[in-house]
Amino acid sequence: MVAGAVFLCCAISSVLFLRELDQVRKGATLQEFLYISSPKLLKHLSLGYEGLLADVYWTRAVQYYGGMHHAGGGNYQLLWPLLNITTQLDPHLIPAYQYGATFLSAQPPAGAGLPEKAIQLMEYGIKHNPDDWHLYYDLGYIYNDVKDYPRAADAFERGSHVPNAHPFLKLLAANMAQHGGELQTAQMLWTSVYETTNDKYIRENALWHLRAVKVGLDVTEIEKLVAIYRKQTGHRAQSFADLARIGLLQGVPLDPVGNEYQLDADGNVFILDPEHLPFVEKGLPPGYVPSSFPKIPHDR
């Protein structure tokens, strides 16, 4: 009876003390070091169970990235070693290439800002999984991000030759070669992401990027009409009603979330509510500074 009470009290106390210790030493459990950094040594130490170890390291990489991202970014110095170990332990772990390269290539604070490492990771993945067209697609995507359009076109082209590759890779290769960097290309890339992923979060992310691209395209088009109006009438349009009056517009144009586009006195076109249209680059209200971590709205 006494032993039971002592056991219970001490067990509860140890948990409480540990919680206090965690408060005193905040971040101690997320310290940035690897006990063993050599993938070869780890492979040997795994006694043949390297598949499970790779899963553990991949989960650790995801948690590390998520933790750093949640904390507002950082230098992500362990991300590349973790991904390198993961993929060397299991070269067929496709999600580690696909998501890992995204984590690596995204610019700080959203990612590590290491596109060259992302490309290295992807090339390693392609070397070990040459028949997976997704990897060529992701590689092309990274090259597109760093504005290396010839290499992006080459990656899409290589992917298009893989058996069972999605037909849009050929289109992407051609489009990239001709119109690299244009909004139409971005629209095509995000459409392909939207159509091919099974992950609901990625699908939602792609949808909001597509909306942002749509804003860019709309704003470009409307600004052209505003310029035409000025050329035709000799003075600046005060509202969209002016453009509608001479038949350039049917009415007030709406953005992808249903708000009316805005027109200022200088002829700039912009959206009304940038908080509900993340990722928009062209068409932001004058003076508005977008967040480094755009949040996807869930009320639309």
Place this chain on the structure above:
Amino acid sequence: MNRRIFYIAANTFREAVRDRVLYNLIAFALLLSGAAVLVGQISIEIERLVVINLGLTAVSLFGVVIAIFIGIALVSKEIDKRTLYTVLSRPVRRWEFIAGKFFGLSGTLVVNTFFMALGVFGALLYVAHSLHVPDLRVLVALYFIVLQFVIITALALFFSSFSSPLLSAVFTFSLFVIGTFAEDLRGFAAIAHGLTRWLATAAAYLVPNFSALNVINQVAHGEAVGRQLVIYNTAYTLAYTVTVVAGATLIFERRSLK
């Protein structure tokens, strides 16, 4: 199998069950169900992979531990309890005793693996919502794991036939570890010269080859396992196990039990 071997095997199985060996199934079930539920929340797109990798690794490691810790005591326990004298005073030959013990422990491990396999497929069904043809390749990996247990049981029995339980455990576990590097050892032998080459080659053939029996990662990725690998692994395990059990019998036959 003759009846005397069968009875000894059945008693060994019963004793293992009585020793609560199958309690490991509870730990296994907790581990696997925990992983199946948790991994989806803390990682990305590897739920199925983790269930197979973790499931098969756990089947393998749990079985290896059971094979070593039960196997090393198979003979010494009977001597300590003096039950061996009762057995051998009956018309039971020493080789029959060794064979019975081997089959008894192997049977225990097969039953244990069967229940764990049910757990693996149950967890797979939970995370993937359905089973597909590539998932059946997990059965090949499970078969290879059973072959691994058979070799380890034979080794534990071999060391148990002449050594103390502690040393038997050390020897068997060492051979398990070295056996996972068998292919590296052969690679080293291939590049060595002179006496080193001979010694390395001899060691490479002497230690069990566990690396060829590990196809966990392969089946986790849905890759097929070649029929030839199945045939040769079976033949190799059979030949190696019979050699080791025969060695155990030879030593046990000559051992003075006075």
